[in-house]
Amino acid sequence: MAIVGRIAVLNTGARIPLIGLGTAAVNQNEKDIKVAVTAALQVGYKHFDTARLYGSEHALGKALNSAFQNRLVSREDVFVTTKLKNTEHDDPVAAIKDSLMNLQQEYVDLFLIHWPIKLRTEIPLTPIKEEDFLPLDIRSTWQGMEQCMEMGLTKAIGVSNFSSKKVEDLMKYAKIPPAVDQVEMHPHWQQKKLRDYCNKHNIHVSAWSPLGSPNTPWGSNRVIDNPLIQEIAQKHGKTRAQVMLRWGLEQGVSVLPKSYNAGRISENFQVFDWSLTPDDHDKISKLEQRKIQQGEQFVNSTTSPYKTVEELWDGEI
Ligand SMILES: NC(=O)c1ccc[n+]([C@@H]2O[C@H](COP(=O)([O-])OP(=O)(O)OC[C@H]3O[C@@H](n4cnc5c(N)ncnc54)[C@H](OP(=O)(O)O)[C@@H]3O)[C@@H](O)[C@H]2O)c1
Incomplete structure (x- = not known):
């Protein structure tokens, strides 16, 4: 898959910018998002x-529309991704129409199945009850995703949190192959197997939690606080976040750091005009591998399609 400067080319021919602003936060507030989106566009x-x-x-849609009106950027120049909720597998077309209404946009650039999980109800950061799991039929969900693309509601479709085994299964019946698999990836969870599979099949990998999600209820500070990352950052005169993001880019993936702080948003974008050394890569490749978000909330021995975390990830954990 072609990586050209600051973009990669998807299997649809569309260009995906290699740094994306993440927007998952515990307390969402319209003003913070507007400040973040404006700061991000400016850098x-x-x-x-x-x-x-x-x-x-x-709030993202509102901030983008106001940037379009102020001619800071045009719609064709930005790439917007949204995702199908676990409670919406029955009707991806209705779900994306709701998303487009929320975003106040006519289309998104990428629509992803958020997780290979189907639920009756879900409230973020609260435990999922046994009775909330529903039988999963990814094939029929994917047909709905394909319909979204055929209707022009999204320019590309893909998956998120799919193991290479799950992507391989999907490829057997997909009329439109997934353009992207968005997964947890950082120096402590390098996703080598999945990336090898995706590279071979022209599927782009996007890294969520590229900093290990420090200071969030779902993440950990152990990646950003790793002494090797600190040592490499000092050597290059860069920050630890910049080292992790540059590492992701040099693995050929796009990275989605979230920040609502203008200074850190700018810092996270200063990763294009320098590089890591082969020795840095060698040392980072030897770091202990331990996934932060194992997805325990999606596993149970009665109603989930996955009885264990190993089953959820098809042993790729
Ligand atoms: N597909 C999925 O299942 C999935 C799951 C999780 C996340 N995501 C997507 O991926 C995005 C990124 O993941 P994430 O938000 O979990 O984790 P992340 O981007 O690895 O880390 C975000 C945390 O790092 C802080 N931060 C940002 N830049 C920093 C810097 N330069 N130095 C120190 N701290 C910094 C942020 O705080 P401040 O805001 O205060 O800067 C925030 O607490 C999400 O926002 C979301 O869009 C997708």
Whole structure:
């Protein structure tokens, strides 16, 4: 898959900017999102990641529309991703229409199945009850995703949190192959197997939690606080976040750091005009591998399609 400067080319021919602003936050607030989106556009971000689950679609759309009106950027120049909620597998077309209404846009650039999980109800950051799991039929969900693309509601479709085994299964019946798999990826969870599979099949990988989600209830500070990352940052005169993001880019993936702080938004974009050394890569490749978000909330021994975390990830954990 072609990586050209600051973009990669998807299997649809569309260009995906390699740095995207993440928008998952515990407390979403329209003003914070507007400040973040404006700051991001000013320093050069062209890619914005949201999801129906995050509660950021409306404010993101509003901030983008105001930037379009002020001619800061045009719609064709930005790449917007949103995701199908776990409770919406029955009707992706209705779900994306709701997203587009929230975003106040005519189309998104990428629509992803958020998780290979189907639920009756879901409230972010609260435990999922046994009775909330529903039988999963990814094939029929994917047909709905394909319909979204055929109707012009999204320019590309893809998956998120799919193991290479799940992508391979999907490829057997997909009329439209997934353009992207968006997964947790950072120096402590490098996703080598999945990336090898996706590279071979022209599927772009996007890294969520590229900083390990420090200071969030779902993440950990152990990636950003790793002494090796600190040592490499010092050597290059860069920050630890910049080292992790540059590492992701040099693996050929796009990275989606979330920040609502103008200084950190700018810092996270200063990763294009320098590089890591082969020795840095060698050392980072030897770091202990431990996934932060294992998805325990999606596993149970009675009603979930996955009895264990190993089953959820098809042993790729
Ligand atoms: N597909 C999925 O299932 C999935 C799951 C999780 C996330 N995502 C997407 O991926 C995005 C990124 O993941 P994430 O938000 O979990 O984690 P992340 O981007 O790895 O980390 C975000 C955290 O890092 C802080 N931060 C940002 N830049 C920093 C810097 N330069 N130095 C120090 N701290 C910094 C942020 O705080 P401040 O805001 O205060 O800067 C925030 O607490 C999400 O926002 C979302 O769009 C997708």
